[in-house]
Amino acid sequence: MNIIVCVKQVQDPEIPPAKFKIDPETKQVIPPPGVPPVISVFDERAVEAACRLKDKHKGKITVLSVGSAKAADVIKHAISMGADDGYVLQDPAFENLDSFGTAYVLGKAVQKIGNYDLILCGRYSADWGAGQVGSILAEMLGIPVVTFACDIQAIEKKLRIKRMVKDGYEILEAPMPSLVTVSSEIGLPRLPGGMGLMLARKKQIPIWKAEDIGSEPSQLDRTNVHIEVIGLSIPTRKTECEYITGNTPTEAASHLAERLVKLM
Numbered sequence: 001m002n003i004i005v006c007v008k009q010v011q012d013p014e015i016p017p018a019k020f021k022i023d024p025e026t027k028q029v030i031p032p033p034g035v036p037p038v039i040s041v042f043d044e045r046a047v048e049a050a051c052r053l054k055d056k057h058k059g060k061i062t063v064l065s066v067g068s069a070k071a072a073d074v075i076k077h078a079i080s081m082g083a084d085d086g087y088v089l090q091d092p093a094f095e096n097l098d099s100f101g102t103a104y105v106l107g108k109a110v111q112k113i114g115n116y117d118l119i120l121c122g123r124y125s126a127d128w129g130a131g132q133v134g135s136i137l138a139e140m141l142g143i144p145v146v147t148f149a150c151d152i153q154a155i156e157k158k159l160r161i162k163r164m165v166k167d168g169y170e171i172l173e174a175p176m177p178s179l180v181t182v183s184s185e186i187g188l189p190r191l192p193g194g195m196g197l198m199l200a201r202k203k204q205i206p207i208w209k210a211e212d213i214g215s216e217p218s219q220l221d222r223t224n225v226h227i228e229v230i231g232l233s234i235p236t237r238k239t240e241c242e243y244i245t246g247n248t249p250t251e252a253a254s255h256l257a258e259r260l261v262k263l264m
Contacts, residue, residue, distance in 0.1 A: 001059035001154060003050045004113060005120045006106055006137070007043035007078060009071045010127040012036070020234065027232040028096075029127070039074040042122025044081075046182040048189040049152055050120050051082035057154055059117075060084045064109050066094055066102055072205040080192035080200035091210040093220045098227040101220055103136035108213040110141060118159065119179040123148055130227075131181070138179035146174055150185035 011020075012035050019032040031037070039047075050061045063078040063086035065071040075086030089105050097105065110119065119138075124131030131147075138145035150169065151162035159174045164183050174180075192200070210220070218224070244259060246252030 001053060001057040001118070002116045003053060003059065003061045003118045003120060004110055004116050005043070005046050005050050005061060005063045005078065005083065006133070007047065007063055007065050007074050007122075008040045008125050008127075009037045009065060009067050009074045010040045010125060012038050013041070013126055022232050022234060024232060027229045029232075036073065037070065039077050040122055040126040042124060042126060042182070042184065043074075044077075044122075044189045045184060045186050046120040046122050047078045047081050047083060049149070049180075049182045049186055050118075051190065053118070053152060053154060054082060062086060062113055062116075064089065064106055066090075066097070066105050069207065072207075075205045076200040076203060077192070079203055080196040081190055082196065086203075086205055088205055088207045089213070090207050093210045093215070093217065096222075097220065098225045099130055099132035100136055100226045103133045103140055104219050105213070105215060106133070106137050107140040108215050109208060110137075112208075112213050117154075117176040118152075119143075119177065121179065121181045123181050123183045134179055134181040141177075141179070144174050144178045145180070146172055146178065147181045148183040149180045150183050152180060152182075152186075 011029060011031065015032055015035050019035065021030040021032070022028065023030055054061055061083040063075050063083045065074055066089040069088065069090055071088045071090070075088060078086060087109060089109055094105055110116065121134035135145050135147065146161045146163055148164040149161045150164050153160045157176055159176060159178055161172045161174060161180060163170050163172055164185055244252055244256045246255050
């Protein structure tokens with residue numbers, strides 16, 4: 001069973017709030033000094049789902065990431081968990097892409113790899129949280145998509161997927177190849193073992209440029225973006241405290257009720 005997992009490198013969500021800075025002019029997050037980025041926690045769940053399928057059915061796991069050369073670190077993390085190979089998609093043309101552009105680049109890389117039974121993505125990224133790339137990628141490749149999976153099984157060339165819904169879950173069947181986005185309910189990702197860490201450390205991660213995957217410049221033209229960030233700001237929190245008093249508990253309760261009515 002050949003599985004492709006798409007992962008993203010994001011800023012460490014555990015950084016102190018005081019270190020989180022943005023550039024309102026470029027509408028970009030400023031990477032905090034001394035804090036390396038990490039794999040998106042939702043994409044890590046997708047790697048875990050791929051490793052579980054590989055444990056049962058053998059096969060190969062290939063990991064893809066669009067980003068800077070540092071994205072090789074998240075590929076190596078996936079390899080330490082049990083993936084086999086990975087590629088970083090890095091090119092000036094790939095910078096600051098919207099969801100459609102990212103899906104296009106991933107799609108061209110998937111087509112270059114070929115021979116896949118399943119593509120896995122996280123339910124959404126841990127930074128922007130749009131949750132669009134997986135579905136757009138499936139549409140571009142012309143394959144079915146199932147979202148919010150909490151369990152994936154391969155049975156007789158078909159996928160049986162347990163999918164989270166508002167009031168519980170539903171069981172779906174999908175052909176191979178399909179694309180599945182993995183929800184957090186699949187469970188915690190495995191911890192890399194010593195052998196996996198050694199393997200990942202020695203692994204050379206190839207970098208694919210725009211010409212390597214045969215991407216069309218017109219598809220990455222920033223004048224044709226589908227989504228535009230028009231503002232980025234850090235939310236401000238303001239708290240107020242007001243004491244409600246009275247000569248008796250009954251009077252204080254009455255004053256509180258009057259105050260609550262005014263706030264409604």
